[in-house]
Amino acid sequence: MDNDAKKTALRGISYGLYVIGTKTEGGINAFTANWVTQTSFAPPLVAIGAKKGTASANEIHNQGVFSVSVLESGQKDLAFAFFKPVSVEGDKLGGYEYATHTTGCPVFTDALSWFECKVVHEYDGGDHVVYLGEVIDAGIHREGKPMTLAETGLFYGG
Amino acid sequence: MDNDAKKTALRGISYGLYVIGTKTEGGINAFTANWVTQTSFAPPLVAIGAKKGTASANEIHNQGVFSVSVLESGQKDLAFAFFKPVSVEGDKLGGYEYATHTTGCPVFTDALSWFECKVVHEYDGGDHVVYLGEVIDAGIHREGKPMTLAETGLFYGG
Numbered sequence: 001m002d003n004d005a006k007k008t009a010l011r012g013i014s015y016g017l018y019v020i021g022t023k024t025e026g027g028i029n030a031f032t033a034n035w036v037t038q039t040s041f042a043p044p045l046v047a048i049g050a051k052k053g054t055a056s057a058n059e060i061h062n063q064g065v066f067s068v069s070v071l072e073s074g075q076k077d078l079a080f081a082f083f084k085p086v087s088v089e090g091d092k093l094g095g096y097e098y099a100t101h102t103t104g105c106p107v108f109t110d111a112l113s114w115f116e117c118k119v120v121h122e123y124d125g126g127d128h129v130v131y132l133g134e135v136i137d138a139g140i141h142r143e144g145k146p147m148t149l150a151e152t153g154l155f156y157g158g
Numbered sequence: 159m160d161n162d163a164k165k166t167a168l169r170g171i172s173y174g175l176y177v178i179g180t181k182t183e184g185g186i187n188a189f190t191a192n193w194v195t196q197t198s199f200a201p202p203l204v205a206i207g208a209k210k211g212t213a214s215a216n217e218i219h220n221q222g223v224f225s226v227s228v229l230e231s232g233q234k235d236l237a238f239a240f241f242k243p244v245s246v247e248g249d250k251l252g253g254y255e256y257a258t259h260t261t262g263c264p265v266f267t268d269a270l271s272w273f274e275c276k277v278v279h280e281y282d283g284g285d286h287v288v289y290l291g292e293v294i295d296a297g298i299h300r301e302g303k304p305m306t307l308a309e310t311g312l313f314y315g316g
Contacts, residue, residue, distance in 0.1 A: 014306050
């Protein structure tokens with residue numbers, strides 16, 4: 001296989017950019033991710049990829065839940081805030097206001113919308129763990145155009 | 159759960175649009191899909207969703223391989239051709255010229271690029287089967303901006 005071709009072809013996959021919220025033993029956490037796709041309507045299932053061995057991946061494995069905040073086009077600041085480790089200060093996580101609903105995972109007030117998942121399956125055969133979650137709660141903050149990875153100029157794939 | 163909120167939030171996930179090529183017993187087939195994401199760099203893994211019970215899903219299950227052709231922005235004709243059952247006529251499938259490489263699954267000459275996968279895992283707990291494939295071959299036809307589902311005005315999610 002031509003590795004350059006593999007990298008370029010895989011970078012042809014289009015993505016959005018999301019903040020994944022997790023629950024920890026006694027706390028919460030969040031990270032930015034683009035490897036997200038729905039995989040079933042009934043039940044509503046969503047697959048995400050989380051880097052193996054990270055706190056976030058372990059939290060999803062241990063707690064069996066995660067949330068997804070759908071960002072709006074232009075919200076680079078919110079997306080980029082969760083590329084690094086973050087902490088809770090008052091009513092904010094990583095500097096952004098959040099709420100919790102059914103699972104206890106944080107969803108961001110500034111996001112367009114959110115949904116929460118209960119993990120129904122996981123596959124850890126790669127350097128990221130694939131978590132398949134059933135959507136068990138969801139909410140809308142406002143209408144808007146979702147953020148794409150392409151608009152950030154970044155790649156995470158290849 | 160508020161079903162309208164669930165639908166709207168899930169439609170906030172951003173997608174590209176791809177033609178998935180399959181191999182059959184003695185033939186080839188293809189279908190258009192948007193539920194595609196990379197899930198690992200090493201090994202390079204990609205997850206796709208294929209509607210359970212369809213010829214395409216059964217072919218991937220039986221043959222253990224699939225291909226992904228990455229379409230270019232504007233190639234609605236190519237994308238829409240594979241929403242319905244197609245057949246081979248001469249050197250064309252569904253009216254579009256194709257080639258085969260490592261797996262025998264068709265990749266389209268008009269696409270920007272392609273990659274082929276060997277199935278390493280599947281999960282059939284929903285109305286679509288999730289196939290996780292390891293990328294084993296890839297090629298580039300030309301540079302260009304990949305097609306997004308958003309540009310078609312269609313949704314497949316929610």
